[in-house]
Amino acid sequence: MTDFAIRVKGLSKSYGQQTVVNDITFDVRRGEVFALLGPNGAGKTTTVEILEGHRKRDKGNVEVLGYDPINAEKQFREQIGIVLQGTGVEPQLKVGETVEMFRGYYPDPFPLEEVLDVVGLTSERNKLVRQLSGGQQRRLDVGVALAGNPQLLFLDEPTTGFDPSARRDAWDMISNLRLMGRTVVLTTHYMDEAEHLADHIALMSKGSILSYGTVAEIIARQSGTVLGFKLEDAKTVLPKNFSDAATIKGNKVTMRTNAPIPLLYNLTSWALDNDQNLDDLRVEKPTLEDVYLDIVRSSTEKDAKL
Numbered sequence: 001m002t003d004f005a006i007r008v009k010g011l012s013k014s015y016g017q018q019t020v021v022n023d024i025t026f027d028v029r030r031g032e033v034f035a036l037l038g039p040n041g042a043g044k045t046t047t048v049e050i051l052e053g054h055r056k057r058d059k060g061n062v063e064v065l066g067y068d069p070i071n072a073e074k075q076f077r078e079q080i081g082i083v084l085q086g087t088g089v090e091p092q093l094k095v096g097e098t099v100e101m102f103r104g105y106y107p108d109p110f111p112l113e114e115v116l117d118v119v120g121l122t123s124e125r126n127k128l129v130r131q132l133s134g135g136q137q138r139r140l141d142v143g144v145a146l147a148g149n150p151q152l153l154f155l156d157e158p159t160t161g162f163d164p165s166a167r168r169d170a171w172d173m174i175s176n177l178r179l180m181g182r183t184v185v186l187t188t189h190y191m192d193e194a195e196h197l198a199d200h201i202a203l204m205s206k207g208s209i210l211s212y213g214t215v216a217e218i219i220a221r222q223s224g225t226v227l228g229f230k231l232e233d234a235k236t237v238l239p240k241n242f243s244d245a246a247t248i249k250g251n252k253v254t255m256r257t258n259a260p261i262p263l264l265y266n267l268t269s270w271a272l273d274n275d276q277n278l279d280d281l282r283v284e285k286p287t288l289e290d291v292y293l294d295i296v297r298s299s300t301e302k303d304a305k306l
């Protein structure tokens with residue numbers, strides 16, 4: 001058995017003239033949580049659907065649990081669990097019955113109690129599906145995907161539209177899957193979600209993987225120091241040498257620099273002279289969010305120039 005659940009090499013996919021997945025290469029290790037992180041339209045769903053065997057690729061090699069997903073062999077289908085952006089479970093069935101029904105389709109299903117435990121629905125077992133909250137229904141979707149005892153789970157945007165507490169519950173569930181030794185591939189456009197859950201992240205934009213690694217590796221690859229603060233009045237005009245280097249959103253100012261000391265000196269001098277407080281002043285290494293915004297922005301700018 002190889003160490004890899006998934007190997008992808010030179011994968012491309014176009015719809016008509018539009019290339020939506022452009023020569024991407026990555027591996028997913030067995031037992032890890034892997035996140036495809038990127039904005040809407042990046043090509044995340046297309047990529048996972050190719051891995052699931054639900055879409056045809058144009059080019060490249062894809063190996064999932066040792067199978068080529070396009071052949072959709074029975075043994076392959078039995079070893080993967082899929083949670084689509086929306087699934088159709090029967091609203092009039094009870095939670096326990098629903099999982100039970102899906103368990104019936106597989107030769108070696110996961111015990112019902114354990115499924116309910118992992119997805120946090122033990123006390124909802126006898127509730128009707130339609131009585132569940134949105135977050136609980138989404139976790140039931142995962143329970144259904146888990147029913148067949150798969151080695152590998154695909155979760156496409158597992159928490160989009162969740163309130164903060166439902167997200168935390170979903171995150172706990174995904175951590176449980178990892179503790180059980182399952183491999184999880186998730187897509188998300190939430191940086192904190194990828195940061196919290198994933199062992200490795202592929203940062204995707206416009207069909208390309210722009211950075212890959214652990215959070216620390218992705219951040220380390222990006223040079224510079226981030227300097228940020230809030231203006232009391234969003235209309236305050238910054239001196240030109242600052243504003244050229246800054247990203248300004250409302251009253252929030254962020255700068256990236258390779259020479260933080262002179263910048264800080266000039267900035268604090270300007271602040272003293274102009275009676276500015278520089279609220280929430282921070283000087284730090286970039287966060288995943290800074291890197292993500294940088295990378296996605298520069299890929300979009302490159303595009304605009306073409």
Ligand SMILES: Nc1ncnc2c1ncn2[C@@H]1O[C@H](COP(=O)(O)OP(=O)(O)O)[C@@H](O)[C@H]1O
Nearest residue numbers: 015020038039040041042043044045046047187
């Ligand atoms: N079946 C399809 N036919 C044509 N274009 C599609 C189809 N599915 C997705 N696309 C386009 O491909 C691009 C990538 O979409 P998708 O893979 O869904 O991205 P993501 O999941 O990252 O939001 C988008 O521009 C989308 O409009």
Ligand SMILES: [Mg+2]
Nearest residue numbers: 044045156157
């Ligand atoms: Mg998508």
